[in-house]
Amino acid sequence: MARTLFDKIWDSHVVQQIEEGPTQLYIDRLYCHEVTSPQAFSGLRARGLKCFRPNQIFCMPDHNIPTHDQDKPIEDSVSRNQVETFDKNVTDFGLNYFPMMHPKNGIIHVVGPEQGLSLPGMTIVCGDSHTSTHGAMGAVAFGIGTSEVEMVMASQCILQTKPKSMRITIDGTLSKGVTAKDVALYMMMKMTTSGATGYFVEYAGSAIRSLSMEGRLTLCNLSIEMGARGGMIAPDEVTFDYLKGRAYAPKGEDWDKAVAYWKTLKSEDDAVFDKEVVFDAADIQPMITYGTNPGLGMKINEHIPCVDTPSFKKSLDYMGFKEGECLLGKKIDYVFLGACTNGRIEDFRMFASMVEGKRKADHVTAWLVPGSWSVKKQIEEEGLEMILNNAGFEVRQPGCSACLAMNDDKIPSGKYAVSTSNRNFEGRQGPGARTLLASPLVAAAAAITGVITDPRELM
Amino acid sequence: MKQKFNIISSTCVPLPLENVDTDQIIPARFLKATTRDERFFGDNLFHDWRYRSDDTPNPDFVLNNPTYSGEILVAGKNFGSGSSREHAAWAIAGYGFRVVVSSFFADIHKNNELNNFVLPVVVSEDFLKELFETIYADPQAIVEVNVPEQTITNKTTGHSEYFELNAYKKHCLMNGLDDIDFLISQKDKIEEWENKAAFK
Numbered sequence: 001m002a003r004t005l006f007d008k009i010w011d012s013h014v015v016q017q018i019e020e021g022p023t024q025l026y027i028d029r030l031y032c033h034e035v036t037s038p039q040a041f042s043g044l045r046a047r048g049l050k051c052f053r054p055n056q057i058f059c060m061p062d063h064n065i066p067t068h069d070q071d072k073p074i075e076d077s078v079s080r081n082q083v084e085t086f087d088k089n090v091t092d093f094g095l096n097y098f099p100m101m102h103p104k105n106g107i108i109h110v111v112g113p114e115q116g117l118s119l120p121g122m123t124i125v126c127g128d129s130h131t132s133t134h135g136a137m138g139a140v141a142f143g144i145g146t147s148e149v150e151m152v153m154a155s156q157c158i159l160q161t162k163p164k165s166m167r168i169t170i171d172g173t174l175s176k177g178v179t180a181k182d183v184a185l186y187m188m189m190k191m192t193t194s195g196a197t198g199y200f201v202e203y204a205g206s207a208i209r210s211l212s213m214e215g216r217l218t219l220c221n222l223s224i225e226m227g228a229r230g231g232m233i234a235p236d237e238v239t240f241d242y243l244k245g246r247a248y249a250p251k252g253e254d255w256d257k258a259v260a261y262w263k264t265l266k267s268e269d270d271a272v273f274d275k276e277v278v279f280d281a282a283d284i285q286p287m288i289t290y291g292t293n294p295g296l297g298m299k300i301n302e303h304i305p306c307v308d309t310p311s312f313k314k315s316l317d318y319m320g321f322k323e324g325e326c327l328l329g330k331k332i333d334y335v336f337l338g339a340c341t342n343g344r345i346e347d348f349r350m351f352a353s354m355v356e357g358k359r360k361a362d363h364v365t366a367w368l369v370p371g372s373w374s375v376k377k378q379i380e381e382e383g384l385e386m387i388l389n390n391a392g393f394e395v396r397q398p399g400c401s402a403c404l405a406m407n408d409d410k411i412p413s414g415k416y417a418v419s420t421s422n423r424n425f426e427g428r429q430g431p432g433a434r435t436l437l438a439s440p441l442v443a444a445a446a447a448i449t450g451v452i453t454d455p456r457e458l459m
Numbered sequence: 460m461k462q463k464f465n466i467i468s469s470t471c472v473p474l475p476l477e478n479v480d481t482d483q484i485i486p487a488r489f490l491k492a493t494t495r496d497e498r499f500f501g502d503n504l505f506h507d508w509r510y511r512s513d514d515t516p517n518p519d520f521v522l523n524n525p526t527y528s529g530e531i532l533v534a535g536k537n538f539g540s541g542s543s544r545e546h547a548a549w550a551i552a553g554y555g556f557r558v559v560v561s562s563f564f565a566d567i568h569k570n571n572e573l574n575n576f577v578l579p580v581v582v583s584e585d586f587l588k589e590l591f592e593t594i595y596a597d598p599q600a601i602v603e604v605n606v607p608e609q610t611i612t613n614k615t616t617g618h619s620e621y622f623e624l625n626a627y628k629k630h631c632l633m634n635g636l637d638d639i640d641f642l643i644s645q646k647d648k649i650e651e652w653e654n655k656a657a658f659k
Contacts, residue, residue: 012656015645015648015649015652016645016648018627019626019627020625020626020627021625021626021627021628022625022627022628024642024645024648026649026652026653026656035490035491035544036490036543036544036545038492038493038494039493039494039495039545042493042494042495043495043639047639047643049643052646052649063490064491078491079491081491081493082491082493085493127543127545128542128543129541129542129543129567131543142567143543143567144543144567144570145543145544145545145548145567145570145571145574146545146546146571147545147571147574147575147637147638147639148570148574148638150639151638151639151642154639154642154643155639155642155643155645155646155649156649157642157645157649159627159638159641159642161625163566193478193537193540194478194536194537194540194563194565197537197540197563197564197565197566198566224541224567225541227537227540227565227566229566293478293480293540309477310475310476311476311477311478311535314476404482404487404542405487405488406487406488406490406491413512423480423482423541423542425480425482425483425541426482426483426507427482427483427486427507428482428487431486431507431512432512
């Protein structure tokens, strides 16, 4: 039978199929951060186990770390304890480690691809739902719980039931002002937050192919927000160009062999998917969310719909919005550029292009947080930092930051934040915080005008 | 933890909201713990709905309503979406729930529940709707979850449904075994796979 890209990678990693049960799947790469790993390490200790394949495990703290003065001890003692516990665990178990301030440190889902650790054809897991990001490289990558982290540490394998397959095809040309983030928010609006639950998604079509590697990472990052187990894109020249020369990517003869193999990683023409979904690139416009799940989004110049359910009403109450309201011109308080969704160099280039020669609105607090030290360095080298500084913005140190507010970067209760992160759940960016998810261009436009603005008006 | 499953008969706690995400089940600020203290997580289950900003209980939230109690949480569709945090499953287990009933679960959270000996039971929309009606009409109504038979029965109406549970996981739940016990017994097969894969 003709196989999908997902089938090819899955099949090549099956250690065994358990009768009337899950598949035992071999895992090439495990990433760990400080939040979802401590109980896995203590589990191993309690069982007297070591990590089975420590070389295949890469660790870095990202969730708790402050985005300033990282050379000093973390002020919040609970966060500090979690990071110090992580330091000790990683050292005790002899794993690869990029600690705070290490030049390769950053958000796992930014660092993995940029260091060439996440490669086409791999199986990749991490105790973090946004592990779906790495699927952009043409890998099977998905988020897992802490018990599963412990399983992989103990055996380099995981027990999983094979998900159903879905292909989302978007053909056509993306319009002015439309970014990968808008494509994702558009899909979530159409599919809802559970529309892809139970499925592993492959993105296809000319609009997807036209995305840069950074854009593809943004898109796959948000697969989980439609409920998908993961999302992936078949590797092509964009992927190979991005990977060539990266620190952990294969070199020399190994590179040529790898590329030859990677070129076989695509769905066969007559492969059958359990579900096919098609969207038209021309229908996608700059997007913004108005509710408390990422599926509650709309085109930025549209009006909030009317939906008669208690969950929807609760959501609008929390946000302080009304049915039928248009958000353009609405005053906002915070702007956050960053996260594993939009913390890459291209996102900073977009933001900088929008604010160049303008000034940040006085009442807006803006947090610009690169996804890694490598991104931060590139921001400086490309002269973007100067542009941003001249427009009244400051570039902070890398980390997950205000995406989930585990460090000090919390949006105060009741305040509105236009955020390039991935979730607008109640309290996600701090208790009572009101999050509007959007692209870096929409965030930049709001930062300049101080109100929700269609970015195309400033372009 | 690791309490063996057979037949559970209990009253239920209703939470009819849809799309309950794991940030609501346990907010991120409680994830800084480095131990698996289920009591801590259980005490903070649904924290920001359960407590007001001054930390006093919110009387409008179901966990603070003494009318409802039991080992079974009945939730609206798409329960456990969002973050992969297993802390959400620890909080549900720590509070004392052994079964969560919904018409739809998010994938990662569903696995996390199973790995913590909390049974996610998927029922039809109709069954769920009737179950909410039953619980609101009589908070003492009993629901029976029969793991060997893979059935859930609304004892008030007598309506029963079969639920999916693969044979392997059923064996684990009924015998108090977890996946790690199994995987570490498979080292030979794993090394065999690695040797075969090495040529690539």
